[in-house]
Amino acid sequence: MEEILEITLRSIIVSLSATLLSATWSIPITLFLSRQKTRTANIIMSFFNSLVGIPTVIVGLFLYMILSSSGPLGFLRILYTPHAIIIGQSLLITPWIVSLSYEVFVKARNTYWELALALGADYFSANMVMLRETLPDLLVILLIAFSRAVGELGVALLVGGNIRGYTRVLTTTIALAVSKGEFEFALALGAMLVFVLFMIALTIRLIKAYKE
Amino acid sequence: MILLKDVWYLYGEKPAIKEINLTLKDDITYIIGPNGSGKTTLLKVSSLIFRPTRGEVLYNGENPWRDKKKLLKLRKKVVYVHEKPILLRGRVIDNVAFPLVLRGYTPSDAKDRAREILREIGLESIENKRRRELSAGQAQLVSLCRALILDAEYIFLDEPTNMLDIENREKIIELIGKKKAKKIIATHDLALPLQLTGRILLIKDGKLWGEITLDEYRSMFLNIH
Ligand SMILES: Nc1ncnc2c1ncn2[C@@H]1O[C@H](COP(=O)(O)OP(=O)(O)OP(=O)(O)O)[C@@H](O)[C@H]1O
Numbered sequence: 001m002e003e004i005l006e007i008t009l010r011s012i013i014v015s016l017s018a019t020l021l022s023a024t025w026s027i028p029i030t031l032f033l034s035r036q037k038t039r040t041a042n043i044i045m046s047f048f049n050s051l052v053g054i055p056t057v058i059v060g061l062f063l064y065m066i067l068s069s070s071g072p073l074g075f076l077r078i079l080y081t082p083h084a085i086i087i088g089q090s091l092l093i094t095p096w097i098v099s100l101s102y103e104v105f106v107k108a109r110n111t112y113w114e115l116a117l118a119l120g121a122d123y124f125s126a127n128m129v130m131l132r133e134t135l136p137d138l139l140v141i142l143l144i145a146f147s148r149a150v151g152e153l154g155v156a157l158l159v160g161g162n163i164r165g166y167t168r169v170l171t172t173t174i175a176l177a178v179s180k181g182e183f184e185f186a187l188a189l190g191a192m193l194v195f196v197l198f199m200i201a202l203t204i205r206l207i208k209a210y211k212e
Numbered sequence: 213m214i215l216l217k218d219v220w221y222l223y224g225e226k227p228a229i230k231e232i233n234l235t236l237k238d239d240i241t242y243i244i245g246p247n248g249s250g251k252t253t254l255l256k257v258s259s260l261i262f263r264p265t266r267g268e269v270l271y272n273g274e275n276p277w278r279d280k281k282k283l284l285k286l287r288k289k290v291v292y293v294h295e296k297p298i299l300l301r302g303r304v305i306d307n308v309a310f311p312l313v314l315r316g317y318t319p320s321d322a323k324d325r326a327r328e329i330l331r332e333i334g335l336e337s338i339e340n341k342r343r344r345e346l347s348a349g350q351a352q353l354v355s356l357c358r359a360l361i362l363d364a365e366y367i368f369l370d371e372p373t374n375m376l377d378i379e380n381r382e383k384i385i386e387l388i389g390k391k392k393a394k395k396i397i398a399t400h401d402l403a404l405p406l407q408l409t410g411r412i413l414l415i416k417d418g419k420l421w422g423e424i425t426l427d428e429y430r431s432m433f434l435n436i437h
């Protein structure tokens with residue numbers, strides 16, 4: 001039981017870090033793109049949209065090749081560490097955050113931003129109004145991205161290496177348990193994962209309810 | 213005085229208004245024309261929300277788009293009220309107080325003023341409601357109060373009466389009439405120009421078709437009714 005809790009906690013910390021890390025670039029990129037009306041911006045957006053469904057093992061493989069000792073970033077020596085998982089997951093969910101928040105920002109620009117200008121706001125205040133109005137939606141988007149990160153297997157397995165007590169997270173432990181025939185343990189972990197996802201969904205519902 | 217010189221505005225490739233030459237200096241100017249003729253676009257361009265794709269919008273002879281400081285300063289004196297009300301999160305009273313807060317009023321002063329104008333329209337009972345609890349007409353009233361609370365120099369109103377009942381319509385018309393600002397009103401409310409008289413301009417397919425006198429308008433109006 002203690003091991004299950006430890007693994008769950010690690011899963012949450014790793015994926016939460018990945019989500020926050022990803023937000024630091026995904027949100028500014030999207031804010032910027034939502035201001036552009038150029039064709040280039042459109043092309044960049046379709047690029048992100050098409051990456052939404054990318055298989056997690058592909059991201060894992062790509063990162064493995066970069067981080068392995070012979071890869072371009074091999075000198076960092078972070079392969080098979082939680083840091084590698086965090087980076088991998090943050091890349092994995094970037095297209096999600098960008099695609100989902102793009103719509104939110106474009107809509108907010110045509111409504112709240114415009115309203116603020118119409119009532120005499122300067123650009124700083126207009127931005128604050130926009131941020132205030134979109135905050136609940138952004139939180140929901142980050143939670144969706146987080147649940148995608150918690151539930152993925154490919155990245156955690158390939159660049160985390162499933163090292164006991166170090167990089168072992170819920171999904172990788174389940175995979176290992178099943179391969180060893182420890183179905184009860186696997187089910188207990190699975191229940192934990194579903195519980196985490198359920199709590200995320202519940203939080204999303206609460207945010208939506210209090211949004212007004 | 214606002215002067216539009218050969219103003220165009222394009223959404224993508226398609227011009228929504230074109231070749232607009234116009235002076236706005238009357239107490240009230242009406243813009244009337246069919247759906248999609250470009251009224252909203254013309255109002256947004258004239259009120260410094262949209263930058264014209266081509267041509268110039270001049271306020272007292274100067275082009276504010278050339279000088280960011282002037283643009284921001286002017287925007288404080290020019291308000292535009294959306295055709296479809298856009299309300300912010302929070303309560304009705306916060307919405308109405310918002311433009312005053314933007315102008316540096318303390319929240320409590322702003323709310324006092326907001327309460328006053330809401331009372332004037334008879335909306336004190338909804339001042340603590342949130343936007344999703346409002347009817348369409350109530351939302352429009354709130355959005356109008358939020359603009360009319362200011363002592364602006366120019367007020368642009370996009371179909372201000374289209375969702376109001378007769379009683380509220382009269383109250384809003386009275387409030388608009390009392391404002392010293394120059395008012396530019398896009399409307400499908402054919403009786404409005406007869407109640408609050410002003411200059412009447414026709415727009416069609418994005419082009420200004422000219423001006424009609426009140427007498428011409430009256431006879432057109434009587435023919436329709
Ligand atoms: N955001 C937009 N993107 C693309 N085209 C638009 C947009 N807004 C308006 N248009 C087009 O520009 C033209 C003018 O629209 P506008 O909203 O100014 O008309 P309007 O006179 O206000 O109509 P209504 O009486 O229905 O309010 C229309 O042909 C419309 O299809």
Ligand SMILES: [Mg+2]
Pocket residue numbers: 251252253295370
């Ligand atoms: Mg319109």
